[in-house]
Amino acid sequence: MKTSNVKAFGTIAADADLKEMSIERREVTAKDIEIEILYCGVCHSDLHTARNDWGGSVYPVVPGHEIVGRVTKVGNEVTKLKVGDLAGVGCLVDSCRECNSCDHDLEQYCLNGFTGTYNGHDKHLGGHTFGGYSQKVVVDEHFVLKIPTNLNLAAVAPLLCAGITTWSPLRHWKVGKGSKVAVVGLGGLGHMAIKLAKGLGADVTLFSRSEGKVKDGKELGADNVVISTDAEQMKSVLGKFDLIIDTVPYAHDVNPYVATLAISGTLVLVGYLGDLDPMLNTVPMIMGRRAVAASVIGGIAETQEMLDFCGEHNIVSEIEIINMQDINTAYERMLKSDVRYRFVIDMDSLKK
Ligand code: NAP
Ligand code: ZN
Ligand code: ZN
Numbered sequence: 001m002k003t004s005n006v007k008a009f010g011t012i013a014a015d016a017d018l019k020e021m022s023i024e025r026r027e028v029t030a031k032d033i034e035i036e037i038l039y040c041g042v043c044h045s046d047l048h049t050a051r052n053d054w055g056g057s058v059y060p061v062v063p064g065h066e067i068v069g070r071v072t073k074v075g076n077e078v079t080k081l082k083v084g085d086l087a088g089v090g091c092l093v094d095s096c097r098e099c100n101s102c103d104h105d106l107e108q109y110c111l112n113g114f115t116g117t118y119n120g121h122d123k124h125l126g127g128h129t130f131g132g133y134s135q136k137v138v139v140d141e142h143f144v145l146k147i148p149t150n151l152n153l154a155a156v157a158p159l160l161c162a163g164i165t166t167w168s169p170l171r172h173w174k175v176g177k178g179s180k181v182a183v184v185g186l187g188g189l190g191h192m193a194i195k196l197a198k199g200l201g202a203d204v205t206l207f208s209r210s211e212g213k214v215k216d217g218k219e220l221g222a223d224n225v226v227i228s229t230d231a232e233q234m235k236s237v238l239g240k241f242d243l244i245i246d247t248v249p250y251a252h253d254v255n256p257y258v259a260t261l262a263i264s265g266t267l268v269l270v271g272y273l274g275d276l277d278p279m280l281n282t283v284p285m286i287m288g289r290r291a292v293a294a295s296v297i298g299g300i301a302e303t304q305e306m307l308d309f310c311g312e313h314n315i316v317s318e319i320e321i322i323n324m325q326d327i328n329t330a331y332e333r334m335l336k337s338d339v340r341y342r343f344v345i346d347m348d349s350l351k352k
Pocket of ligand 3: 095096097098099100101102109110111112113
């Protein structure tokens with residue numbers, strides 16, 4: 001298969017910094033779209049994968065799954081977009097397209113495993129996929145999103161992961177006017193959860209460890225901010241929420257949040273992958289039909305629905321634009337919860 005080399009930024013080991021490297025992109029096949037990447041958001045999952053936090057990372061890792069750019073080439077059977085259009089790519093670049101999940105627009109739950117935008121198995125070139133910290137990407141049109149043209153393009157990038165990951169549970173649990181929603185952790189996912197839940201008409205509370213984020217939480221639309229380390233404040237919201245979206249990336253005690261669920265309420269974990277420590281106490285769950293669930297990103301149709309909703313409601317991410325060369329410092333700041341509220345890489349910086 002014909003390929004070309006493009007500049008990218010990635011890492012060769014869990015304990016190495018990210019640096020410039022060259023990767024291969026395939027020539028477009030009949031259904032492919034080639035996109036010049038203009039901006040790419042920086043997700044905490046990029047950091048987890050670069051540093052092999054979850055195990056199973058294959059090196060070199062080129063992260064990045066919040067991609068927006070412009071179409072530069074299309075295969076001869078492509079109908080979704082044309083050269084010059086804006087385009088987006090999120091966390092998925094392929095799936096089996098024939099299992100029950102794929103048939104129901106749930107490619108993220110493909111029974112044969114979806115292909116991640118990075119560190120997935122590359123069905124075309126063999127080896128593994130490389131993400132959006134690069135100059136261009138080639139993706140089957142089914143997995144390419146249309147971008148609303150009325151929004152700030154750089155601030156749209158984080159919608160492709162942080163946006164859809166919080167939108168999907170909001171929609172699945174039917175959040176709307178009158179719903180009481182809480183969000184745990186004010187980072188990339190957390191701030192999008194607040195904006196999207198407000199957009200859907202919910203009453204929204206933020207749980208944060210950081211006193212310094214109270215003002216921001218309110219400015220982002222939260223009706224209430226609860227400092228999770230303050231027992232009195234936690235007590236004031238016992239039994240209140242229909243849905244809690246928990247975005248905390250590391251093992252933490254979920255029990256105090258379960259206690260703030262209303263009868264039949266659900267806490268959805270989207271941040272942490274692994275064993276809970278301490279474990280879940282089932283008493284408040286059984287005595288109140290409360291559930292603890294989890295969710296991964298969202299399907300392509302649902303991602304398009306979210307992007308269109310954001311276009312209509314003028315919703316974008318709060319961003320800090322960085323150069324590609326600043327990525328290692330950005331990761332360190334992310335580890336200190338010092339991101340307000342998403343880094344977005346200006347891919348022009350990779351040309352230098
Ligand atoms: P982020 O921007 O770093 O935000 C995480 C926030 O969680 C922080 O700002 C902080 O908020 C809080 N936090 C951090 N460490 C904590 C700790 N040890 N204990 C309690 N709270 C803590 O990260 P993100 O990009 O939003 O991603 C969040 C997690 O979601 C990551 O693990 C990422 O891999 C995962 N993720 C999952 C999916 C999915 O499909 N399920 C998709 C994307 C990302 P406060 O300062 O307000 O406390
Ligand atoms: Zn992500
Ligand atoms: Zn499938």
